[in-house]
Amino acid sequence: MAEEGSKRVEIAGSEDKRQITGTFAGTLDGSFLPFQLIYQGKTTQCHPKFKFPDEFHITESENHWANGRTMNDYIDKIILPYVNKVKDDLDLPLGQRALVIFDCFRWQITEEFTAKLSANRLIYVTIPPNCTDLLQPMDLSVNKSAKSFLKNEFESWYAAQVCDQLSGSADINEVKVDLSLTRMKPLGAKWLTKLYDYMKTKPEIVINGFREAGISSVLGLD
Secondary structure (H helix, E strand, O other), rough: OOOOOOOOOOOOOOOOOOOOEEEEEOOOOOEEOOOEEEEEEHHHHHHHOOOOOHHHHHHHOOOOOOHHHHHHHHHHHHHHHHHHHHHHHHOOOOOOOOOEEOOOOOOOOOOHHHHHHHHEEEEEEEEEOOOOHHHHHHHHHHHHHHHHHHHHHHHHHHHHHHHHHOOOOHHHHHOOOOOOOHHHHHHHHHHHHHHHHHHHHOHHHHHHHHHHHOOHHOOOOO
């Protein structure tokens, strides 16, 4: 809220640093894969009380960061089901290889992880250090769109909360929006699900990431 006529209006909570990790994956043809969402905690009790799409993988870690375990789960729960479905749909041999691109984080790309990739006929390449913003397709197109989408969802919800209180004759100085974890976790889950549905209808966003990384031109797809 701000004085009428203000050129800039700050929204309380928009810089809140409570975070989760969402792992995004897209393909050269614009397909957008289901999320892996990592909440901060030691057990499933830290997950929001929300019915996510069955294809999502919801997990946790002590600091909400991806690690060797979550990456192994990501391959099992997200990547392999997609790859195997494509092979089945296109009647490809089971031994057909697939290429995956990862950022270079040593605590995620473990020996166990790379062994799993090899065992499942997945060739992997890693983005060189400090080059994510230049060569990672998801960072070049999807991440910015996702952040903008989620920010808009939050700001629309926040504005509606303020309007509802003011329309109920609340004093402007007494307006307070509940931003507790109990309130925000299921709301965030709802917005992430909406984001997933949105991204599936916008294959051009994913494709643009591969174009900007130079991958499409190398393959002669521009």
